Amino acid sequence: MIVTKQQFKLIITDHDGTLVNDERKLLPQTRETLERLHAQGYLFGLASGRTVADAKTFPSKWGLSFDFDVIIGLGGGEIWDGVHQRLQKGKQLRPSVVKEIVELLAPFDLSISIIYPDGRHLVSKMDRFTKESMYRNPNDRYEFPKDLSALWQEEAPKVLCRIDEERMPQLEAYVKAHPSPHYWGFKTRPDIYEFMDPENTKSNGLRKICRLLDISLEEVMAFGDTTNDNDLLACCYGVCMANGSEDTKAFSKDVTRYTNNENGVGDYIERHLLQGK
Structure with a gap:
C-alpha cells in the first residue's frame, strides 16, 4: 500500500496482541520507534479494553519519555484527550x-x-x-x-x-x-x-477524539489484531497485525509484515512514516 507520510497526524494502536508482545512487554525496537515518531510531531495513543487509569501507567513502565496524547479506554467506554487534559465517559450498561x-x-x-x-x-x-x-x-x-x-x-x-x-x-x-x-x-x-453498550466502540471513541483534536479520520493510522478492532480499523487507515484474525485483516487497508512478537508495529511505522527522516 502507498502511504503519504504527510496525511497522518495521529497514530493509535491496540494493546494486547498488537503493540506489546505475548508477554505484554514493549519490545526495545518498538519503544525506540515510538520515541522517534513522537519527536517528529505525530500524536500517539492507545485504543484498549483497559481503563484509562491503567493505560496512563504504561508509558513510564515502558520507559517512554512522553505520555499518551490520547487513550480510548474500556473499548470506547472512556476517552482521554491528553492534549487538553480532558476525560469523557461513554454510556454505561444499566x-x-x-x-x-x-x-x-x-x-x-x-x-x-x-x-x-x-x-x-x-x-x-x-x-x-x-x-x-x-x-x-x-x-x-x-x-x-x-x-x-x-x-x-x-x-x-x-x-x-x-x-x-x-x-x-x-x-x-x-x-x-x-x-x-x-x-x-x-x-x-x-x-x-x-x-x-452498543454506542461504546473504538471507532466511536476515535470519532470523539478527532472532534476534540480537530483532525479527520483520514489523518489517523490505527493498528489492531482481532474482532474488537474491526470497526476501528475500518473507519480510518487501518493496519492489521500479521498475527491478526482473518476477519480483522478483511477490515484493514494493510497488514504488517511482522507479528506483535517481532516488532510488527514498530517496523511498519519505521518503513511507512519515518524512513528517510
Whole structure:
C-alpha cells in the first residue's frame, strides 16, 4: 500500500496482541520507534479494553519519555484527550442489562467479571482465568460476592468473561443467535469475550477524539489484531497485525509484515512514516 507520510497526524494502536508482545512487554525496537515518531510531531495513543487509569501507567513502565496524547479506554467506554487534559465517559450498561447478560451466559458456567474504571472487578466465581488475571493485575481489586445478584446492582461500563479457546466459537455463535438492542458482544482475545453498550466502540471513541483534536479520520493510522478492532480499523487507515484474525485483516487497508512478537508495529511505522527522516 502507498502511504503519504504527510496525511497522518495521529497514530493509535491496540494493546494486547498488537503493540506489546505475548508477554505484554514493549519490545526495545518498538519503544525506540515510538520515541522517534513522537519527536517528529505525530500524536500517539492507545485504543484498549483497559481503563484509562491503567493505560496512563504504561508509558513510564515502558520507559517512554512522553505520555499518551490520547487513550480510548474500556473499548470506547472512556476517552482521554491528553492534549487538553480532558476525560469523557461513554454510556454505561444499566443494571437490568447486566442481569440480562449474566443470565445469557448461564449455560456456559463461566466466571463473569464486571469491570469498573477505578480498577474494581466484581467477579461471579474464582477459576484459573481469574487467578491469572489477579496475578497480572496486582493493583486491581477483586471482589467475589456470595449473591450473584450483586453483579447487577449498579451501572457498569462492561461485562467480561473468559473461556477456553476451543469453546470460543461456540460462545460467539450463541451470542450471535441471541441478539439484543441493549448491548453488543465481541471477542477481544482468543479466550476473552466482552459486552458493552452498543454506542461504546473504538471507532466511536476515535470519532470523539478527532472532534476534540480537530483532525479527520483520514489523518489517523490505527493498528489492531482481532474482532474488537474491526470497526476501528475500518473507519480510518487501518493496519492489521500479521498475527491478526482473518476477519480483522478483511477490515484493514494493510497488514504488517511482522507479528506483535517481532516488532510488527514498530517496523511498519519505521518503513511507512519515518524512513528517510
